[in-house]
Amino acid sequence: MNQLRHNVIRAGLEALYFSGAHRLLQPLFAGVGTIFMLHHVRPPRGDAFQPNRHLEITPDFLRATLRHVRARGMDIVDLDEMHRRLRERDFRRRFACFTFDDGYRDNRDFALPVMREFAAPFTVYVTSDFACGNGRLWWVALERLIARAERIETTIGGEVVRLDCQDAAAKSIAFATLHDLLRAVPGPEITHLLAELCRRHGVDDGAIARELCLSWQELQNFAADPLVTIGAHTLTHCNLATCTPETARHEMAASRGAIEAKLNKPAAHLAYPYGDKNAATAREFALARKLGFKTAVTTRPGMLFTESANHLTALPRLSLNGNYQSTRLLPVLTSGAATAVWNGFRRVDAA
Ligand SMILES: [Zn+2]
Numbered sequence: 001m002n003q004l005r006h007n008v009i010r011a012g013l014e015a016l017y018f019s020g021a022h023r024l025l026q027p028l029f030a031g032v033g034t035i036f037m038l039h040h041v042r043p044p045r046g047d048a049f050q051p052n053r054h055l056e057i058t059p060d061f062l063r064a065t066l067r068h069v070r071a072r073g074m075d076i077v078d079l080d081e082m083h084r085r086l087r088e089r090d091f092r093r094r095f096a097c098f099t100f101d102d103g104y105r106d107n108r109d110f111a112l113p114v115m116r117e118f119a120a121p122f123t124v125y126v127t128s129d130f131a132c133g134n135g136r137l138w139w140v141a142l143e144r145l146i147a148r149a150e151r152i153e154t155t156i157g158g159e160v161v162r163l164d165c166q167d168a169a170a171k172s173i174a175f176a177t178l179h180d181l182l183r184a185v186p187g188p189e190i191t192h193l194l195a196e197l198c199r200r201h202g203v204d205d206g207a208i209a210r211e212l213c214l215s216w217q218e219l220q221n222f223a224a225d226p227l228v229t230i231g232a233h234t235l236t237h238c239n240l241a242t243c244t245p246e247t248a249r250h251e252m253a254a255s256r257g258a259i260e261a262k263l264n265k266p267a268a269h270l271a272y273p274y275g276d277k278n279a280a281t282a283r284e285f286a287l288a289r290k291l292g293f294k295t296a297v298t299t300r301p302g303m304l305f306t307e308s309a310n311h312l313t314a315l316p317r318l319s320l321n322g323n324y325q326s327t328r329l330l331p332v333l334t335s336g337a338a339t340a341v342w343n344g345f346r347r348v349d350a351a
């Protein structure tokens with residue numbers, strides 16, 4: 001089912017490319033700038049089962065993207081400069097920002113060298129618990145345990161869920177089903193459910209954050225690089241919209257405080273975990289503003305327009321999705337055509 005969805009999206013992007021429609025839409029929908037959203041940057045993995053593949057691109061595709069952005073004459077700027085341009089309505093030149101969520105070690109090992117080739121600044125949004133080594137990247141744990149399991153049985157929200165995991169197709173369905181069910185339950189319950197499943201299927205979920213994410217100590221060196229900005233991504237990587245107002249405030253404010261205390265750098269920018277309409281709502285946008293974040297980004301797809309200056313804590317991004325790593329599609333993405341179609345040709349969606 002997921003594969004079908006990918007194929008439909010890819011076909012849509014290809015149709016925009018071959019029809020040339022993206023060129024017609026560009027003047028209206030390319031906007032004043034773009035915030036690219038990335039997660040992992042690393043060489044391709046050999047694993048047969050990779051349901052999280054959309055969260056990783058290769059260093060080569062990052063390089064191709066940077067080359068494309070530069071060839072289009074766009075400035076690559078950091079988030080403080082983006083904030084200035086939006087506030088001062090300085091739109092003489094189109095700009096791009098590069099942002100990486102979660103704080104993965106491959107951002108240092110594979111992304112940083114490529115960003116240096118272009119002298120391109122970028123931001124990494126750090127989740128405090130991942131940097132401490134005790135957070136839970138449950139979507140990675142889920143991938144690993146389904147890869148090993150023949151069948152899975154669990155109880156979510158009082159319902160018994162039994163899933164076959166014997167072959168690749170069954171594993172894909174099992175992942176999609178559990179991923180959707182888990183996204184709907186509160187954070188502590190996800191952790192509890194996954195811990196139990198991991199224990200049963202021999203996956204060490206407690207080790208995943210240390211394996212994949214930069215520790216605070218590593219972040220100290222990384223953050224000292226003049227190209228790097230560190231942003232906040234909450235304490236526990238929770239769905240903020242499902243938290244009480246007090247918890248949501250604490251998750252945002254204390255994650256900024258932790259970065260400032262551990263790295264001795266201001267953390268003026270925020271990314272909402274999951275960041276879609278179910279995880280980042282008007283309440284969170286207002287809270288981020290009230291807490292004094294200069295900008296906050298969602299995962300809603302979109303380009304930046306002059307109006308975005310009125311919604312600095314509800315900014316959309318353009319995902320560099322590992323399932324569509326084709327240089328041919330880059331002009332479609334940066335034309336704004338793909339996100340315009342996605343958004344029904346509305347320019348700003350910040351409600
Ligand atoms: Zn995240």
